[in-house]
Amino acid sequence: MIQKIQIHKQEFVLHPLGGLFWEEKSLLLISDVHLGKVSHFRKFGAAVPRKAIHKNFLLLDKIVADFQPFQICFLGDLFHSSLNKEWELFENWVAKTPAEMLLVAGNHDIIAPEKFEKLKITIFPELIIDSFLLTHHPEEREGYFTFCGHIHPSIKLRDFGRERIKLPCFFKSDNQMILPAFGQFTGTYSLDPKDSDEVYAIVEDSVIKV
Structure with a gap:
């Protein structure tokens, strides 16, 4: 079950996989996928199942199929580390996904920008779209509502x-929403909401305001 909210008179959909869809722009926001992390840990002897490598791509396929966005914007930490064999899987995923990617x-995004440019993925330090600021690290800036991750x-x-x-x-304050990590092999950090904050918890296949 999804959750719909309105911010600055724009409609957004919170998906239980952790992505957020901006309806008016047909823009899907995804943060902290950390592709390559499983392979990175396996390389150094961690007992992580090999099938975990493909899990993130299956979930990316799922959320893209649900929204069919015109654009996908990754809010940082798309790839966890330097190049490893998951980069080829990512290249294949990009090739079959019709959306424009940002x-x-x-x-964690330390891979050479030229590698992304070859895939026609444009890299930005931040993005401003209308009255919305898209960043990786949380930042509240006067005059904007921020979407971020990290x-x-x-x-x-x-x-x-x-x-x-x-x-x-999804953790929403007056002028900012922090997206959950999309990646399946990531930890979490507990936040303590104030009375004015809004928290949308992911419970199995649902997003529920708590």
């Missing part, structure tokens, strides 16, 4: 057994 560079936000809640559970979330 990358707002994050701290934090891998989550929220701690109590379940019916009074156990505390940690759920990834």
Whole structure:
């Protein structure tokens, strides 16, 4: 189940895979995929199943099929580290995906820009579209509403057994929304909301305001 919200008179859809779709622009925002992380850890002996390498691409296929966006903007940390064998999988995925792709560079995006340019992916330090600022690191700037990532936000809640559970979330303050990490092999960081904040937790296949 998706969640729809309105910001600055624009319509946005929060998807349970962690992406956000801007309806008026047909723009899909995705943050912190961290492609290549599984291969990076396997290279150094971590016991990560090989099939985990393909999981992110399957989920990217799913969210693109759900929205069929004109553009996809990755809000940083698209690729986790230097080049490894997952780059070829990414090249194949880009080739079969019809949307135009943009990358707002994050701290993990260390691959040479020329590699992205060959795939016709344009890299930006940040993007401003109308009254919206797209960045990797959280930043509140006067006059703009910011969409960003980097934090891998989550929220701690109590379940019916009074156990505390940690759920990834979309974390919205007055002038900013932090997207959850899209990548499946990433950690999360728990945030404590203020009364004015809005938290949209991802619970299985649903996005629920808590």
